[in-house]
Amino acid sequence: MKILMIEATKYTPMINLDPQKGVFEFKGKSYPENTFDFYSPVIDWIEKYFMSDRSAPTRVNMDIIYFNSSSSKLFFDFFDILDEARKNGYSVEVNWYYDKENESSLEAGEDFKEDFEELTFNLIEK
Amino acid sequence: MNMFAFKKFIDDEGIIFSYSGTVSQPILSGIAETIEEEFKEFNISIDIIQSIFAVFTEQMHNIMSYSKERVSRGSNRFESPGISIVGYDQIKKKYFVSSANIMDNKDEEKLLKKLKKVNTLDKQELRKYYRELRKNGKEKHMRGAGLGFLEMAKKSSEQLEYNITHIDAERSFFEIKVTI
Secondary structure (H helix, E strand, O other): OOOEEEOOOOOOOEEEEEOOOOEEEEEEEEOOOOHHHHHHHHHHHHHHHOOOOOOOOEEEEEEEEEEOHHHHHHHHHHHHHHHHHHHOOOOEEEEEEEOOOOHHHHHHHHHHHHHOOOOEEEEEEO | OOHHHHHHHHHHOOEEEEEEOOOOHHHHHHHHHHHHHHHHHOOOOHHHHHHHHHHHHHHHHHHHHHHHHHHHOOOOOOOOOEEEEEEEEOOOOEEEEEEEEEEEHHHHHHHHHHHHHHHOOOHHHHHHHHHHHHHHOOOOOOOOOOOHHHHHHHHOOOOOEEEEEEOOOOEEEEEEEEEO
16 A cells, blocks of 8 residues: 555645554644545545554544534544454554643544543643 | 725624625635634634634535535525624624525525524533534535534534524525624
8 A cells, every 4th residue: 555645735634644654644724625525535545554454553643723523523434443443453543632722622632532432542732 | 885884884893804705715714814813913812713713614614515505506606605704792802703694495494493402502512412413423414514503502602693584485594693
């Protein structure tokens, strides 16, 4: 599999999915017009990634300053894929970065953590 | 039109930013980023700026989504698809974000049901209901998760204020005001 790299725009985050390192990175804001269309190549890539044998852990770094409600649904579905992978024996870790001044970002992280209790979900202050 | 009178009206109403017309993603983010930068210079707290940004974004996406559906069905594309306002209420000492758009009368019942439900919930219940709908995807549609009004209510310090005015047998004018 090849690296999937998408540059950031004002309303979409930088996305870097590296299959060799096993690191997924999301950084920036997320409020595209058609959220599901925008993320569909990303979701397809990740689903393929978890179809191959992989013993090394996968680390997901989410540094999202702002996301709208449809991105919130998209992230939920994304974490659901990660949780499924975990159930299938893959080692997955999510790092959710938040700004201490930004209460809603921490709150959002807490809610995702609670939704996926068995997934390793770290809330990390920037 | 007397622009001076228009300016006076804008100032008297506490309007900081207003937009009327076709909304596109670059317009949305251009305005949202400008509001964000300007408010940061005035030392307004990050939570309030984030809330204004979030409500503004949800409302603009609603305008875009409704107007696209309507144009694709052959309705009048020259009618202003939406209005958006960010302002400051001098009496309440609170910011507000309002929007308006033309809607189809057939959507009225569903819309009112949704808004009424949202207004019965307190902050904790909103957070819970938001997570519930996000999980089961019951409100999910082509362009979004159907969580926009809940998101607005989460950011609001008061109940959502809304009104529907019938224009004719098919169309209505929908407006919503969110006080931060």
